[in-house]
Amino acid sequence: MSKKLLTVGILALGIVSIFGVSQAFAYRGDATLVGPNHTEEREAAMEQIMTEKDYEGWKELMTEDGRTPGVLNKVDTQEEFNQFAEAYVLAHEGKTEEAKAIRAELGLGNGQGHGQGNGGRGNGNCNMAE
Secondary structure (H helix, E strand, C coil): CHHHHHHHHHHHHHHHHHHHHHHHHHCCCCCCCCCCCCCHHHHHHHHHHHHHCCHHHHHHHHHHHHCCCCHHHHCCCHHHHHHHHHHHHHHHCCCHHHHHHHHHHCCCCCCCCCCCCCCCCCCCCCCCCC
16 A cells, blocks of 8 residues: 555656646747746736836846746846847737747747756757747
């Protein structure tokens, strides 16, 4: 019985882990999906930040609660943020190809491990899907 319980526990943990990871990576680069930290208030704040191209406000929002997302390593100047914000706006307008091109130029992937982001899975090819 102990082996059976241990096996069931490991399987349950594996399923929960897979679900959590897929939820965390599903939204990156896809304006139609929301991330794990999504709230209506945060979405409204992000919308305002992106339309106003408020780089400092974006950094503050992205690092609240001690978070350190990898995108901060890629978008680390006002000029890069302006491009990133433009990609955000384009994606929300349904202009995904234009948004993908900008994200690729910034070295951002598509949330499927094809970018140059943290995690060691990137290969430098930016095939964009946040």
